[in-house]
Amino acid sequence: MSKVNRRDLAGEVFYLHRLALDALREGDSAWAQALGRHIYRVYQKYRLRGLVRIKSLVCKKCSMPLHPAYTLKVRLRSRESGRFVVYTCRACGHSWRKVVR
Secondary structure (H helix, E strand, C coil), rough: CCCCCCCHHHCCCHHHHHHHHHHHHHHHHHHHHHHHHHHHHHHHHHHHCCCHHHCEEECCCCCCCCCEEECCEEEEEEECCEEEEEEEEEECCCEEEEEEE
């Protein structure tokens, strides 16, 4: 068995993400979600943590590929504790925050 090149796999993950976004544009959300699950499996199997940020590619709850205005809502919030960006998946409603410094 040959050794897997992680950089090639990272390129493959981005290619799969592009295919999933094309499927979303065509209206095939089931195929896009299946591709999202495959992206997540490849990411976990080959430990691409340093090369690919999975939070920006796939929803953690429903495996829908994330793209602003299609499947991702992005809002900037400001409170006494500081500023943060709120991301919300339009498919399942899952939301998460990222602190902005």
